[in-house]
Every structure is written in C-alpha cells, then in structure tokens.
Amino acid sequence: MGPEIFSLNVGGRKFTTSRETVCKDPCSMLARMFNADWHMKNRHDDKGRIFIDRDPQHFGLILNFLRDSTCVLPMDGEARRQILQEADFFQLDSLRAFIIHEERQELQTAHDLRACIATRLEMDEEMKEITRMLVRCAYGSPQNTASKIPAHSASVEVAVRESAFNPLSSPSAMAQRDERIYVAFQQHISFQGSQHTEEYEAKHESSLIYEGGTLSYEPSVYGGKFQDRYHIKTLQVYEHHCIEQLPGPTRALRDGALYMVNNMEAVQWALELYGFKNVVIKVAAHQQTCKAAEASSGDEQLEELFKTPSPVLCNVHVSINLSL
Structure with missing residues (x-):
C-alpha cells in the first residue's frame, strides 16, 4: 500500500x-x-x-x-x-x-575567515603603515588623544596630483617639433585628517638644457638615447624627479596613497579589524600614467596626453570616513 x-x-x-x-x-x-x-x-x-x-x-x-x-x-x-x-x-x-x-x-566560518584575513594583513608591513597613518591623521597621536576625548567620527582626505609643464622651451621652438618635451613638474601629496595632516608640495625642474635650438640632457641620470621620442623622455624625467628622488618619508606617503587606491577593500578590512566602525572609502579620482606605455613609442593615449598644455600624469583622491 x-x-x-x-x-x-x-x-x-x-x-x-x-x-x-x-x-x-x-x-x-x-x-x-x-x-x-x-x-x-x-x-x-x-x-x-x-x-x-x-x-x-x-x-x-x-x-x-x-x-x-x-x-x-x-x-x-x-x-x-x-x-x-x-x-x-x-x-x-x-x-x-x-x-x-x-x-x-x-559564524564559525566567518570567524575563521576573518582570522585568516587578519593574519595576512598583519604580515603586510605596507598596509600596517598606511593604517597607522590614517589613524594618526584621523584622531591624532596617542599622546594627544589621551589628553582629550576624540570625536566619535573622523575623516581623512588622501591626494596625489602630479602635472608637467615646460618652462625651458619657447612657443616658437615648440612649433618646430612634432611633439612637446616637458622638463618640469608640479607635485602635491597629502594625507589631510581631522586631527593631523602630512603634506608635501614641490616644483621640480630637470637638468635638461635648451641652447641655440639644441636640447641636451645627462644620459647617466635619465638613461636612453637622444633620439628617443620626446614624450618617452618626459616620462623618464617625471619618474626621476617625482618618484625616485623623493625623500624617504615623502616617498612612503606617495606609495601609500597609490597602494590604497588600488587596494581599497584591504584597507577597509584592516581598519575594521583594528576595531573602527562604519568605514567608508570613496575614490573621487584615480588617474595614473601607465608605465607600460613607456616601451611603446606609438601609444596613442600618450601622444594625446602630451599635446595638452599641462598634462596631469597622476591624479588620485581618496576619502576615508570612520568612527570609533
């Protein structure tokens, strides 16, 4: 049945x-x-x-x-x-x-996963330094916060902006060439927080010399050959002044800002694992000149970029909000 x-x-x-x-x-x-x-x-x-x-x-x-x-x-x-x-x-x-x-x-699975992520982040020295910098900018140093009650919520604005300009070439000389050569750069790097700000701003000029219609430079500094395309040499000069020659602490600021914009979820995890709440990270701008394009003299995007009066080679802006 x-x-x-x-x-x-x-x-x-x-x-x-x-x-x-x-x-x-x-x-x-x-x-x-x-x-x-x-x-x-x-x-x-x-x-x-x-x-x-x-x-x-x-x-x-x-x-x-x-x-x-x-x-x-x-x-x-x-x-x-x-x-x-x-x-x-x-x-x-x-x-x-x-x-x-x-x-x-x-809950146990989530706990185990969180523990694995925490271990991985704990081994990432760059991430630890970025987290310390963000906390210091948001709430100040431990000595300062011990003397007063900190705000419940805080924010940090992280920015890197680097642009080229060309004070060594006259407009008439520029008209005789197929491309522009940029030999000076403006640079701004900042971690601006509710309680503390780390900032660097400078104008860099290269050792390129323009005399009698001839442009020369020091190969030992920038590498390459004089016959290289001008916008490729511009990137070499840019890297030398705005990246390689930065003082150690300033280079750490720049690297930290670019690391953050490329690893937002990891930064959010790190802040949350340290006990901060309501962590919100927003990228307002993210533009970096592709280093891989240096190897290609025919890159169309670079051609267009270096035809502008003052090309922006790096523009990063990140907003971080968090609370205790």
Whole structure:
C-alpha cells in the first residue's frame, strides 16, 4: 500500500504531501494535526483540503526539511527569523535546532575567515603603515588623544596630483617639433585628517638644457638615447624627479596613497579589524600614467596626453570616513 497523500491549503496556496512527511517530527503540531483524532476536527476548504491559516511563504521549506532532515536556508536574516517563527508555531523543535546549528556554523566560518584575513594583513608591513597613518591623521597621536576625548567620527582626505609643464622651451621652438618635451613638474601629496595632516608640495625642474635650438640632457641620470621620442623622455624625467628622488618619508606617503587606491577593500578590512566602525572609502579620482606605455613609442593615449598644455600624469583622491 502506497503512502497516504494529503492536499493542504496554507494561506490560500496548495501543497501536496504525505502523512509520513508531516508526521516526521512526532512532537510537532503538524504531526498531531494528522493523527486520527485531530484529522476530523481540522477545518477544510471547499475542495476538502485541510486549511492552515498561516503565511505560505516558508511552508515549502518546512516540508522539505521534514522530508530530508535538512534544507537550504535563505541568507537574509529577516527571512530566517520568519522561519524560526513558523518553527515555533508548528512546534518543530528539530527545525529550530537545525537553524541554530547552521547559524553557529556560519559564524564559525566567518570567524575563521576573518582570522585568516587578519593574519595576512598583519604580515603586510605596507598596509600596517598606511593604517597607522590614517589613524594618526584621523584622531591624532596617542599622546594627544589621551589628553582629550576624540570625536566619535573622523575623516581623512588622501591626494596625489602630479602635472608637467615646460618652462625651458619657447612657443616658437615648440612649433618646430612634432611633439612637446616637458622638463618640469608640479607635485602635491597629502594625507589631510581631522586631527593631523602630512603634506608635501614641490616644483621640480630637470637638468635638461635648451641652447641655440639644441636640447641636451645627462644620459647617466635619465638613461636612453637622444633620439628617443620626446614624450618617452618626459616620462623618464617625471619618474626621476617625482618618484625616485623623493625623500624617504615623502616617498612612503606617495606609495601609500597609490597602494590604497588600488587596494581599497584591504584597507577597509584592516581598519575594521583594528576595531573602527562604519568605514567608508570613496575614490573621487584615480588617474595614473601607465608605465607600460613607456616601451611603446606609438601609444596613442600618450601622444594625446602630451599635446595638452599641462598634462596631469597622476591624479588620485581618496576619502576615508570612520568612527570609533
């Protein structure tokens, strides 16, 4: 003899199941509803189906759990609370225990993942230095914060802007050439926070010499040959002045800003693992001249870039907001 099949009307939606399924948890209200005594007392709809006055949204999941002793729970926390409420109503202690067990497992998984990320970030010296810099700019040094109550929320604006200009070539000389050669640069680097600011601003001029219509430079400093295309030499001069020759602390600021814009999620993780809340990182600008383009003298983007009066070679702006 096959299983006894029932049709249910749960909140206006039809479900078909067996007595074996609904009685799987013998202590539940569902099991009692389908025993011999209760079955005749249950309300039925006009088609003879047992009517259960509950929201049907999660009833299919309940039946699946009774069939298999397991189910796929939704990720949404509100939906899980609703399922727990239904488990309480139908007195399905087995379903309640399953949900609690799954949530504990997920919490343990999240805890383990967080621990792995924390270990990896702890080994990243550059990330640790960036985090210390952001905290110092946002809230000041520990000595300062010990003497007064810091603000609940703080912010840091990180910016790097580097552009080229050409004070050594006259417009008439420029017109005789196919391309411009830029030999001086303006540079601005800053970590501007609510309590502290680290800033560097400078104008760099190269040792390129323009005499009698001839442009010369020192190969030992910039490398390459005089016959190299002019915009390639411009990038060599730019790297020498704005990157390679920076003082150590200033170079660390610049590197930190560029590292941050390329690793925003890691920076957010680091700040959160250090206990800061509501961390929001937004990139307002992110433009860097591609170093790989130096190897290609025919790069169209570089051609266009160096035709402008004062090309911007690096423009990075990041806003960080956080709270204690």
